[in-house]
Amino acid sequence: MTGVLVLILRVLLAIALYAFVFYVIYTIWQELRTHGHLIRSRGFPSLTLTQLDNDPPSTQSFSVPEVIIGRDPNNQLTIANEMVSAQHARLSYHHNQWWVEDLHSTNGTFLNGERVYTPTVLVAGDELTCGKVNLEISFNQKSS
Numbered sequence: 001m002t003g004v005l006v007l008i009l010r011v012l013l014a015i016a017l018y019a020f021v022f023y024v025i026y027t028i029w030q031e032l033r034t035h036g037h038l039i040r041s042r043g044f045p046s047l048t049l050t051q052l053d054n055d056p057p058s059t060q061s062f063s064v065p066e067v068i069i070g071r072d073p074n075n076q077l078t079i080a081n082e083m084v085s086a087q088h089a090r091l092s093y094h095h096n097q098w099w100v101e102d103l104h105s106t107n108g109t110f111l112n113g114e115r116v117y118t119p120t121v122l123v124a125g126d127e128l129t130c131g132k133v134n135l136e137i138s139f140n141q142k143s144s
Helices: 002-041
Strands: 044-051 058-062 066-070 089-094 097-102 109-111 127-130 133-143
Antiparallel strands (some): 066 089, 089 097
């Protein structure tokens, strides 16, 4: 009789252990899903580019995570200047920061007077030079 009782207790203990492990895994999965939705809903700060060479300076705001600068009319920011390549530079938002990347332009992309060779983090107030065109970078509140 005691052998049957011990067997029943072992089976109940195994069931309780598996139920506990399932509950822990399910709870962790729910937390990760909730955290992922929270991060996705944060949005990103919109980007404002001010073309300093114009009189008065022209300003354009973007609320997309990627902005291509160049002469091509299909770019988000079109600059009609022969020193600017068709697709000159890319501004993109990832890792909670705005980045600038030169797209193998002929005359180079410069950030605060330094040539951009690799993707570089942007800070509000930075001056971006594409060919001979100077742009000032600023950010607005986060957009959802």
